[in-house]
Amino acid sequence: MNPAQSTARRKPATPPPPVSVFPFNSGSLLSVSDLTLEGVGRVLTRATELEQMSPLRRGSILAKRRLALLFYESSTRTRTSFELAAKALGADTTLVSSLSSSIEKGESLKDTGLTLRALGAEGIILRHPSSGAAWLLEASTRLPVINAGDGMHEHPTQALLDLRTLVMHLRPGLREVNDQTLAGVTVSIVGDVLHSRVARSNMLLLPRLGARVLLCGPKELLPDMATSSGPGIEIERDFETALRASTAVMMLRIQAERLAGLKLDLNDYKGKYQLTGQLLATHAPKALVLHPGPIIRGMEITAGVADGPQSMILEQVMHGVAIRMAVVERALTSAGRPAAQEPKKGDLA
């Protein structure tokens, strides 16, 4: 009742925040935050090594090891590149998709995971429309789980392949990454940030290497609180201003499937945020243009830009295979993990 009394009251002690128990399995890659900066470096280095290795030698690394691809959402790039990556290392893969399995009959994610484990899967690559699904699957199975996109949350291998694309062009010949690797680099992420797992993983990863992340988009698709996700993230609502500051610009697709009743004037959106050849030539003639795909030509990006010389879109896809080889190898072997954590070594020497 007495305000003087209440201000005099000591700031109350409060219960401790929860301590994360994840990941249960050191081979898992649920979030880009699961990797230390060193770990990020190991994945990049190993991606290159595996890419350059002879197919025969590479194919023996995970010979006959079993990986399940569990896909609750459609996917072209991610699914195919994970599959090619796993097969390149010699692993057997099996694809379980929600539309041709008992998932249709109502089997839960937990039970599906346990079933795959019982069938001998040694790791699961999961794509799921619900944020956090990979955490649930990992907690349920304790297998190495690779998050291949969970709802609007994260897509760590996409961020890693985007990073590889950036490093290859901006820091050619680089051997090690550290917190200054991308110092001075500004990456704009443009469009439907709210619904984008690619944006979330990138905005968590790139600033750790020194990059500045500029988020650009209308308020409906980019709430102000996005900047509180981590350090090094800023908002620039004006596309041209963002472009002028950009070393690289990452365009995002409007995720019609996740708009959930949100009304958006697409013509107005195109007018403000579509990346055209003219805008690019005027404001960012040297910027790298990235897009995680699928691209909708004529919506967020014009055909001319998508096919143009600054476009990294197909190169990103290519880097996806290399990155995913490294991530899959890390999941099932000690490679790419801190030595202290994994006593057995040498199978890759």
Next chain:
Amino acid sequence: MTAIAILGGHLMDPSAGVDAKKDLLLKDGRVAEIAGPGKLKGAAGAEKLDASGLIVAPGLIDMHVHLREPGQEYKETIATGTAAAAAGGFTAVAAMPNTTPVNDSPELTRWMQAPERGAAVRVFPIAAATRGSKGEAINDYAALRAAGAVAVSDDGHPILKDNVMREALTAAARGGLCVIQHAEDTRLSQGASMNLGAVSFKLGLRGMPSEAESSIVERDIRLVAELRDLHPHLHVAHLSTAAALTAVRQARRNGLRVTCEVAPHHFLMTDEHVGLYDTHARMNPPLRATADREAVIEGILDGVVDAIATDHAPHAMHEKEVEFEYAPNGIIGLETALGLSMRWLHGEWKMPLGRVLSLLSAQPAALLGLKGRGTLAAGSFADVVVFDPRAEWVYRAMEGKSKAKNTPFEGWTMQGRVRWTICEGRIAYAAAM
């Protein structure tokens, strides 16, 4: 029924102004005698309970629980839910009507209170405010009250339409009941599975803005003000936001009968406790931002909050072992409310013990108009909790009496351990010693 003499304890009966060593004699379901230590006249032949070093207080009253019966007995039943209540020190619970079918009839209201349900403590049904809780047609409040309903609510569903809420408040005022509102503008919370804020953005989950709660509270208060001459009583269930608390505070200053309850999880946790998609931290209203939590604590300490209520919401294990967005809302709370309130409100935040107990007993009794409960004055119901205020213990849901185990408080240290719970003169719970 044997008489029970509770001897050597410290009687805390805030509404009677008692805070002293007293012996208590319970007879025929009532408090028969209160006397200084060793001075009871009628204790001969009574079963004697040694309460030395323990607090003897009016049985706790939880004005917001979900017992799931009828219809969802796999989650909880009236018998298991009230057994959990007794273990938590509660001698009465008010059961929300979102059962299957919805409790919107005098028949079902009576059915829930029938001895065949095997309740360990008193169950006071809260009947649906509208037919089927659909927010359209008002029920017959007089008939529901005659059947034993102590309030009306569409809990789980807000009454959104102004005219329906106005009608509910009017009818409830005439029938002497309060309207308990689950304040959530569902037009603002579509698809939301947690609080809207930095955490929901980071986790990629759709968020519920605090305005979804406060805008309905503000609307309801406007209606109560319009109907001022009828003196309607609006009670805000599980209040969770600073803005809603401000609205309630202002309404009270304006002399309106607007009350509210807060659940322990809302004064102890924030949306950060969702962690990495812990479905045990999913409830509605959701865990809020730090500023909301601090405002709620302030409201409890300065008296704007009228009651601590658990919103005990049992779910089966498999229902919570799913993707966060698919998980049902709610956590159990009957067996942790006293331990958490003692530990944090009293222990850490120095709220006097009598006030903590009042929030858990005398005040909810008054809100629901439960005569002779929430006090141990001679002649009142023999609803008593005897507990050790200093005992610290670690909560393990598996050891609990509730059928459900969905709690975010697993492994938390509690303070204050229930020794006996006595409901209308019967021992409803005795701790294993």
